Amino acid sequence: MPDINDIIKNRRSHFPKEFTGDILDEAILTQCLKNAHWAPSHKLTFPWRFTVLSGTLVQEFYDLASRDYVNHSDVVNPKKIEKLVMMASKTSHIIGIICTISDIVPKWEEQASCAMAVQNMYLTLSQFEHAGGYWSTGLRANKQAMRELFNCNSNEIHMGNFIMGHIASKREVAARPNYEKYALRKG
Ligand SMILES: Cc1cc2nc3c(=O)[nH]c(=O)nc-3n(C[C@H](O)[C@H](O)[C@H](O)COP(=O)(O)O)c2cc1C
Structure with a gap:
């Protein structure tokens, strides 16, 4: 049984420039999505909703992001476009993260709950x-083009995407300052 402290400490973000371009097993995706569902939510609103893009839909996603960026920018940075082309060639799957806001608990609680679901992934x-x-x-x-892609209703927020890919190995260096942000108050 792996140690929970190690799992938390060793969790890393891996970015498209590190991806090999190989496609991930679908079982990895489904495990992430199943575990996301075990996140806590106030009043059990289960505010998250996920849409997985694979195959040609990954390229279509980046094409849309690129077009939308160009259409809404006064000055277009060609480096940004190049980066999106690189990302499209390396990404295996994209999980759209959608938060459904209920009128049962405050909005920030629904978003916090969705963030916990992402942490589970x-x-x-x-x-x-x-x-x-x-x-x-x-x-x-959460721009209009992405909201349409992910079929967001007016009570939903597109909280971004979980971008996934095949990597050669995990990075070990943690991007954390060498101090703890907590206070222990003893009475
Ligand atoms: C809410 C949220 C949004 C993020 N958005 C981006 C993003 O748009 N681009 C990016 O490169 N990284 C993004 N990240 C990932 C951070 O860059 C990453 O967590 C940070 O570099 C620390 O690395 P670690 O996750 O390996 O500890 C995001 C992280 C969170 C929690």
Whole structure:
């Protein structure tokens, strides 16, 4: 049984430039999605909804992000377009993260709950040596074009995407300062 402290500490974001371009086993995706569902939610609203894009839909997603960026920018940065082309060639799957806002609990609680579901996906990936991913809130998240792609209703927020790909191995360096952000108050 792996140690929970190690799992939390060793969780990493892996970015498209690290992806080999190989396609991930669908079983990895379904495990992530199943575990996401065990996140806590106030009043059990289960506010998350996920849409997985695979195959040609991955390229279509990046084409849309690129077109939408160009259409809504006064000045287009060609480096950004090049980066999207690179990302499209390396990404295996994209999980659209959609949060459904109820009128049962405050909006921030629904979003916090969705973030916990994403953390479950992150942690699930830790067990697969050759699977990596990261939460992206760039790539036109929640813009009209993406809202339409993911069929968002007016009470839904597109909270970005979990971008996934095959990696050669996990990175070990943690991007964390060498201090703890907590106070222990003893009475
Ligand atoms: C809400 C949220 C949004 C993020 N959005 C982006 C993003 O748009 N682009 C990006 O490169 N990384 C994004 N990240 C990933 C961070 O870059 C990453 O967590 C950070 O570099 C720390 O690395 P680690 O996850 O390996 O600890 C996001 C993370 C969170 C929690």
